[in-house]
Amino acid sequence: MLLKLAGLLLLAAVVYANNSTDGPKVLCYYDGAASLREGLGKVTVADVEVALPFCTHLVYGFAGINPETHKIRSLNEALDLDSGKGQYRQVTSLKKRYPGLKVLLSVGGYQDLTEEKPFEKYLTLLESGQGRTAFVNSVYSLLKTYEFDGLDIAWQFPQSKPKRIRGWTGKLWHGFKKLFTGDSILDPKADEHREEFIALVRDLKTAFMHEKFQIGLTMLPHVNETVFMDVLLLKDSVDYVHLASFNQQTPERNPKEGDFTAPIYEPTDRVVGNNIEAEVKYWLTGGAPSSKLVVGIPTFGRGWKLADDSGITGVPPIRTDGPSPPGPYTGIPGRYSWAEVCAKLPNPGNANGKGAEYPLRKIGDPTKRFGSYAFRIPDENGEHGIWLSYEDPDTAGNKAAYVKAKGLGGISLFDLSNDDFRGSCTGDKFPILRAAKYRL
Numbered sequence: 001m002l003l004k005l006a007g008l009l010l011l012a013a014v015v016y017a018n019n020s021t022d023g024p025k026v027l028c029y030y031d032g033a034a035s036l037r038e039g040l041g042k043v044t045v046a047d048v049e050v051a052l053p054f055c056t057h058l059v060y061g062f063a064g065i066n067p068e069t070h071k072i073r074s075l076n077e078a079l080d081l082d083s084g085k086g087q088y089r090q091v092t093s094l095k096k097r098y099p100g101l102k103v104l105l106s107v108g109g110y111q112d113l114t115e116e117k118p119f120e121k122y123l124t125l126l127e128s129g130q131g132r133t134a135f136v137n138s139v140y141s142l143l144k145t146y147e148f149d150g151l152d153i154a155w156q157f158p159q160s161k162p163k164r165i166r167g168w169t170g171k172l173w174h175g176f177k178k179l180f181t182g183d184s185i186l187d188p189k190a191d192e193h194r195e196e197f198i199a200l201v202r203d204l205k206t207a208f209m210h211e212k213f214q215i216g217l218t219m220l221p222h223v224n225e226t227v228f229m230d231v232l233l234l235k236d237s238v239d240y241v242h243l244a245s246f247n248q249q250t251p252e253r254n255p256k257e258g259d260f261t262a263p264i265y266e267p268t269d270r271v272v273g274n275n276i277e278a279e280v281k282y283w284l285t286g287g288a289p290s291s292k293l294v295v296g297i298p299t300f301g302r303g304w305k306l307a308d309d310s311g312i313t314g315v316p317p318i319r320t321d322g323p324s325p326p327g328p329y330t331g332i333p334g335r336y337s338w339a340e341v342c343a344k345l346p347n348p349g350n351a352n353g354k355g356a357e358y359p360l361r362k363i364g365d366p367t368k369r370f371g372s373y374a375f376r377i378p379d380e381n382g383e384h385g386i387w388l389s390y391e392d393p394d395t396a397g398n399k400a401a402y403v404k405a406k407g408l409g410g411i412s413l414f415d416l417s418n419d420d421f422r423g424s425c426t427g428d429k430f431p432i433l434r435a436a437k438y439r440l
Helices: 002-019 032-036 045-054 087-096 120-127 129-146 168-181 190-208 276-285 338-344 393-406 431-439
Strands: 025-031 057-065 072-074 102-108 150-154 214-219 240-243 293-298 300-305 335-337 361-363 372-376 386-390 410-414
Touching (some): 025 240, 032 087, 045 087, 057 150, 072 129, 087 129, 102 129, 102 214, 120 190, 129 150, 276 293, 335 338, 338 386, 393 410, 393 431, 410 431
Parallel strands (some): 025 410
Antiparallel strands (some): 057 072, 300 335, 372 386
């Protein structure tokens, strides 16, 4: 009996140590809407629980904003609230089994996009002192009611327009044209919105102080930090800054140009700044403590359709023709979970396939700088061509090693529902999370 008790105590100590926030952070994002998928793509709270011993934080998303009241709201009340399936309560109750785990609620995240102008309500809220107060009070009430440990702010600022990859002659011509056309203004009131966002974060910090709620800031892809962020004035008000340095190239934004979506360093002759190293340098130079910077690791791949003029080498950047067909689990054109990516790579299950079932040619990254990709050129009918930039356990481990070498605050997995939660690829569940955690 004593030996059994000692074993349970030891297990509890190991789980607590893994979940402790004293060391590097491991933010594990979970999009609750994944529990509404059909078939094998369905990922429930019970499914992600297996991953929690490797996480310090579970970040549940995504909440949104009511444009009329400026209050935070569930984007699916029938799923999240106690009056429905109660998924908010399900995720926060996990803390009972995983002492030390912090469970945060994320707002925004490019998921609150149902309106015609999806960014406008986020800016309108900032412009109103009463709106900011209503938001802060509603967040406090929601966190308190459902026993969350804090708020992850993935604020939906306007996205920068996609930039083409240009050679030196293209850059000269583009610069010449700008002399006459000028730069398009992303947000005419950007200076005001930057100051108002600082005020909002400070108000949240003040309101959260008694309950010791945490505040995380997620820098979404394509939000220009130089326009909307003031590092010096924000750094002391947040517990971490999550640099979501992925989706730099996507088939939606860049339908004619496939390239690495989440490189650590900048490949030659690419758009400046679309890499992890550039974002880390910006925040460090601005005065952010390295211990607060968390580097995002995607658990998905981005795919483009290859056409007759794409060539046969597969070397990026490569000419493409929009998003590739959706996968069987996620059902989103040009976006694949790791399990869906793995099924497209050479393995015993598809070694002798034909057409769309024939495996892609995998190209690794011996430099550990840019990431892996895979491709299949179109067949004689011009069909089934695909180019795929993806994260796998090896590249995720490289990013964690980068974080460790730079002395940064940790990593994030974005998100658990796109990792191989069933272990269908190699038999290991959540292999990307495991590999990254091991190298951290």
